Amino acid sequence: MKPREIRPEVYSVGAVDWDRRLFDALVPLPDGTSYNSYLIKGSEKTALIDTVDPTMQGVLINNLNEVGVKSIDYAVANHAEQDHSGTLPQILEKYPEAKVVVTPRCKGMLIDLLMIPEGKFITVSDKEAISLGDRTLEFIHTPWVHWPETMLTYLREDKILFTCDFFGSHLATTDLYVTDEGQAYEAAKRYYAEIMMPFRANIQKNLERIKDYAIDIIAPSHGPMYNKPEFILKAYHSWVFDEPRNIVVLPYISMHYSTRKMVEYFVDALAQRGITVKQFDLTVTDIGKLAMALVDAATVVIGTPTVLVGPHPNAAYATFLANALRPNLRFVSIIGSYGWGGKTVEQLAAMLSNLKVEILEPVLSKGFPKEADFKALGNLADTIAQKHKEHGFT
Numbered sequence: 001m002k003p004r005e006i007r008p009e010v011y012s013v014g015a016v017d018w019d020r021r022l023f024d025a026l027v028p029l030p031d032g033t034s035y036n037s038y039l040i041k042g043s044e045k046t047a048l049i050d051t052v053d054p055t056m057q058g059v060l061i062n063n064l065n066e067v068g069v070k071s072i073d074y075a076v077a078n079h080a081e082q083d084h085s086g087t088l089p090q091i092l093e094k095y096p097e098a099k100v101v102v103t104p105r106c107k108g109m110l111i112d113l114l115m116i117p118e119g120k121f122i123t124v125s126d127k128e129a130i131s132l133g134d135r136t137l138e139f140i141h142t143p144w145v146h147w148p149e150t151m152l153t154y155l156r157e158d159k160i161l162f163t164c165d166f167f168g169s170h171l172a173t174t175d176l177y178v179t180d181e182g183q184a185y186e187a188a189k190r191y192y193a194e195i196m197m198p199f200r201a202n203i204q205k206n207l208e209r210i211k212d213y214a215i216d217i218i219a220p221s222h223g224p225m226y227n228k229p230e231f232i233l234k235a236y237h238s239w240v241f242d243e244p245r246n247i248v249v250l251p252y253i254s255m256h257y258s259t260r261k262m263v264e265y266f267v268d269a270l271a272q273r274g275i276t277v278k279q280f281d282l283t284v285t286d287i288g289k290l291a292m293a294l295v296d297a298a299t300v301v302i303g304t305p306t307v308l309v310g311p312h313p314n315a316a317y318a319t320f321l322a323n324a325l326r327p328n329l330r331f332v333s334i335i336g337s338y339g340w341g342g343k344t345v346e347q348l349a350a351m352l353s354n355l356k357v358e359i360l361e362p363v364l365s366k367g368f369p370k371e372a373d374f375k376a377l378g379n380l381a382d383t384i385a386q387k388h389k390e391h392g393f394t
């Protein structure tokens, strides 16, 4: 994408990655992504905010040429992860006068990750400002969004908040700003679930830290910018502060239809009791969709057969993921089947140490489920409905 002017002498100079389908060798990118980078030409100094993934360094360098950048005084790195910092070495080579502006923690990380020489850095404290002449950059430390070194950059005169990963979305688009709020909400929620949810308590604090800033534009470093910031601020507020909802997430896998039969019965039983169920077949599930479902759910029920005395590996993977993402869950249970024995429940329960959840009585069927098993599933559905009601989850 060619550079575009956002405000006089403030440009979007980053890259859109339409074809990338996997991030961190883990996270699916159904809609591609972008690595946004921003250039601010002040009356005296020029600043670059974040760079791009090194695979797209040519786009950033071309864009800087196109905007006619002769020198860069400050290369601000809001975050050390390489999808934003990875082109800093090329920037420093092309613009040797540039100083990398970072939090103290970020400096050490960039030395470790990119071998940037120590003398290239300027470290800034929280709320410190740097003048570009007619423009001022203020740096707001926001640790653990989603690494320990992260900060935001606020362009005071234009009321633009550059947030890097915070409020970002993996969404390739030609639009500078959100135009389709439904699509943007989905992409931002997916991003929150995969990247930010484990740090929910930090996100709460960081939302508090920016609430008194006048913001006209939120400019993240993935996905479109928000020229109606209240849209994404409200969404984040609800994801991190709201109570969970009357939702059961049911990731399952079945080998010979016994667990599948139980899942079908159980999903119906929950629905009959007014509970929303999100069912995921783990042989084909997009883990980003599963992560998104966990944002609002009060309960997870894992469906698995017993394989080699424990859960099916796909069920173990989903359980590991749910534990790592630390959603705001309150209840967990397990349903499934076995042939002659095993330790499925013990092994899965041991994988949930991060979650402050009550484990509800599991239902395991010996072989194909029978009347007593269906009755037990009905009882589990009753218990979940009652628990959700007692907590006021709607």
Ligand code: FEO
Binding pocket: 079, 081, 082, 083, 084, 146, 165, 222
């Ligand atoms: Fe988009 Fe944490 O990097």
